[in-house]
Each structure stands twice: as structure tokens, then as C-alpha cells.
Amino acid sequence: MRLGFDIDDTLISLREHAFHIYNKKLKQDLPINVFHTIKTLEIHEPFGLSKKEGNQLWIDSMEEIYFSDCPAYPDAVEVLQELHKQGHEIYYITARPAKHCEQTKKWVEKAGFPVQEGRFFCGMKDEEKIHTIKELHLDYYFDDKPNVLETLTNESVQLYVRDQSYNQHMEFPRLTNWSELKDIVKKHNTSK
Numbered sequence: 001m002r003l004g005f006d007i008d009d010t011l012i013s014l015r016e017h018a019f020h021i022y023n024k025k026l027k028q029d030l031p032i033n034v035f036h037t038i039k040t041l042e043i044h045e046p047f048g049l050s051k052k053e054g055n056q057l058w059i060d061s062m063e064e065i066y067f068s069d070c071p072a073y074p075d076a077v078e079v080l081q082e083l084h085k086q087g088h089e090i091y092y093i094t095a096r097p098a099k100h101c102e103q104t105k106k107w108v109e110k111a112g113f114p115v116q117e118g119r120f121f122c123g124m125k126d127e128e129k130i131h132t133i134k135e136l137h138l139d140y141y142f143d144d145k146p147n148v149l150e151t152l153t154n155e156s157v158q159l160y161v162r163d164q165s166y167n168q169h170m171e172f173p174r175l176t177n178w179s180e181l182k183d184i185v186k187k188h189n190t191s192k
């Protein structure tokens with residue numbers, strides 16, 4: 001099967017990682033339960049920053065956020081490795097800026113995810129992901145962002161939303177833990 005994955009906040013816990021970095025940079029000590037109440041993709045609000053300040057801090061912190069020790073979600077690496085070993089094709093489609101693509105690919109490999117040549121796509125805008133996803137004829141695609149998933153609803157790919165506070169309104173099949181993916185694949189195989 002051909003399985004496609006967004007990376008940030010789908011396979012790895014990037015916003016939470018950035019929340020810790022913001023605490024450090026802004027010399028604040030907001031507890032993690034504040035993070036879990038944020039209903040927007042952007043995380044600057046509880047730090048008392050305006051949208052403009054928040055955007056700037058994100059841009060200034062981007063390399064540190066991307067390339068330090070952001071953790072993968074539980075079971076993400078293990079399950080993708082297992083599926084790869086079973087012969088499934090694993091594709092990554094990330095809208096990270098083009099200048100960070102090469103380093104991102106290396107980072108994802110180093111984090112333990114299975115990355116095959118020609119199966120890592122990066123540097124497109126959110127709304128452009130649809131073109132790559134269509135061309136790849138994916139069976140499944142997993143993402144956290146409403147504005148990405150919404151562009152794909154008319155395509156034949158089976159979509160899953162990775163559960164997050166800001167996508168609760170979406171009526172898609174929902175994945176909360178990566179261990180669930182094994183059952184999804186198993187069910188798909190037995191229903192054929």
C-alpha cells in the first residue's frame with residue numbers, strides 16, 4: 001500500500017516542542033496544560049504576543065524548532081518502520097520551506113523514520129500538497145491541518161486527520177495514536 005504522511009504535528013510533536021522553546025526564549029514558564037488549551041495552529045497567544053510578534057518569533061526560531069530534538073509521537077517511528085518492512089511504501093509530504101528540505105530529510109531519517117529515495121516531498125505550499133498527493137496515487141494520507149485536508153476531499157485517497165485541538169470540527173476518520181495505523185492497514189488488507 002502507498003501511505004502518505006505530513007510530518008509536523010502529524011508524525012512529530014512540533015508545536016509542543018516550539019512551546020518549550022518559546023518559554024526559554026521569552027523567559028517565561030507557562031505550564032504544559034496551557035499548551036493543551038490552545039485552539040489555534042499558532043502558539044504565540046498565551047505568551048502575550050501579537051500575531052505579528054508571534055509570526056516573527058516563529059521565523060526567528062524556525063531552525064531551532066525544526067532541527068533540535070523535537071520528539072516523534074508515541075509509536076510513530078516503530079509503526080512506520082514495521083509497515084516499511086512489510087513492503088508498504090511510505091511517502092512524506094511536508095510544506096516546510098524549500099531551504100530547509102535537505103536538512104529536514106536528514107533529520108527525519110536520523111529520528112528513525114524509514115525514508116526511501118524519491119519518497120520525500122518538501123517545499124510546496126499547503127494548498128499545493130494536493131498535486132503531489134494526486135500524482136503519487138496514495139491509498140492513505142495523514143495530516144493535521146484543516147486547510148490541507150479540505151483540498152483533498154474530492155480525491156480518491158482515504159484521508160485521516162491526526163487528532164489535534166485545532167481540528168476537532170473536522171468530520172474525517174481520526175487517528176489519535178500511531179498504534180491505530182496497524183489496525184487500519186490490517187482491516188484494509190482483509191477487506192480486499
Ligand SMILES: [Mg+2]
Nearest residue numbers: 006008009144
Ligand atoms: Mg502538519
